[in-house]
Amino acid sequence: MSKSINVRTPSGNYEVLVGSKLLEDYNFKWLVQNRQVLVVKDSNVPNKILENLSISLDNSEAKQVEIMEIETSEKNKSFEGLMPIFEVLNSSKFNRDCLLIGLGGGITTDMVGFVAASYLRGVDLIQIPTTLLSQVDAAIGGKTGINFSGSKNNIGAFYQPKLVLMDTDSLKSLSKLDFVDGLAEIIKHSLIADKNLFTKLENIFLNDKDLSDAELTQIIYESSLIKAFVVSNDEKEKSDRALLNFGHTYGHAFEAIQSLEGFSHGQAVGLGMICASHLSLLLEKISSEEFEKIKNLIKSVGLPHELPDNFNEDDFSEAMSRDKKILNKKLRFITLRGIGSAEITEDPPDDLVLKSINL
Ligand SMILES: NC(=O)c1ccc[n+]([C@@H]2O[C@H](COP(=O)([O-])OP(=O)(O)OC[C@H]3O[C@@H](n4cnc5c(N)ncnc54)[C@H](O)[C@@H]3O)[C@@H](O)[C@H]2O)c1
Incomplete structure (x- = not known):
């Protein structure tokens, strides 16, 4: 059983779902059908979590699903760290109707959120936070961004996602x-x-x-x-x-x-x-x-x-x-x-x- 929160902001409303087995059970079809989807996964997130998400996405009739991994550190939360994500979007010819999914902790959701805010001037975003901090904090509210020139989070954008899924099972592998x-x-x-x-x-x-x-x-x-x-x-x-x-x-x-x-x-x-x-x-x-x-x-x-x-x-x-x-x-x-x-x-x-x- 999951619990739902509606976030209402001037730039958009969205649902936050909290519960276990969400990645297995959620029906993504309304957001994913006939669209190009890029999942950006933190390399430390266990593959089992990605497998559950992939099965649900496969059942949702996406047009194309690409998956890539990023290394997460405050150092890589930078322009350099974003480049590989933009490169995949560009080389795979993702269009304005594509959808990005951030799967990881706050570093991942901040980075993927910023890419979603800026690629082709803004594409749809689902945040799937996998740390406790990113669930209760970073993934809600639309603050996205990166570190620049020794300062934290000084470049970014307010950009609200279309959906936030907080699967409590993903917290089992956390330190x-x-x-x-x-x-x-x-x-x-x-x-x-x-x-x-x-x-x-x-x-x-x-x-x-x-x-x-x-x-x-x-x-x-x-x-x-x-x-x-x-x-x-x-x-x-x-x-x-x-x-x-x-x-x-x-x-x-x-x-x-x-x-x-x-x-x-x-x-x-x-x-x-x-x-x-x-x-x-x-x-x-x-x-x-x-x-x-x-x-x-x-x-x-x-x-x-x-x-x-x-x-x-x-x-x-x-x-x-x-x-x-x-x-x-x-x-x-x-x-x-x-x-x-x-x-x-x-x-x-x-x-x-x-x-x-x-x-
Ligand atoms: N946007 C916001 O409003 C906001 C709010 C608070 C913090 N933040 C940002 O969030 C970041 C901190 O977030 P965080 O604590 O989630 O850090 P993080 O993303 O670095 O994750 C912490 C560690 O957990 C690992 N990890 C992630 N999911 C895992 C899983 N399921 N199992 C095992 N390991 C896993 C990560 O690889 C990392 O090593 C900071 O960069 C901070 O600036 C943003």
């Missing part, structure tokens, strides 16, 4: 680290918008229970609902979409610091969410009980909850002031007003920000 990175984003969604989801996560992870398939589907669904709601109201990040950056102002600074090298994005954001919650406590927007609950949940899923011994405060201040320069001298923090509600705090005093990292 623990990649799975936990996705949990960080689910916790983030609960903190900014859904106290009930936060309590549900506490019940699962504080009791050290094994996550059942039904619970996994449910938390992906509830988390995706929040992302879908936020982007439906603010497709191009003019206002509320910024709330999704909870924990990220710290996270970006942590990712730039040498002593935290080797931290994944989810780990940096997990730690960033604890600091942002601490800032909320210092600003008297949440209670110390709420702060402890947040810290405990983040810790319970296996994310770091304290800074390493060799952490250097000066490096942190330097990384923050670099961001400050880029952002017109103002830093934006997302703070909590209780669990399940968030707001923007513009440029809090530097000494308070420094205090907030002392956990």
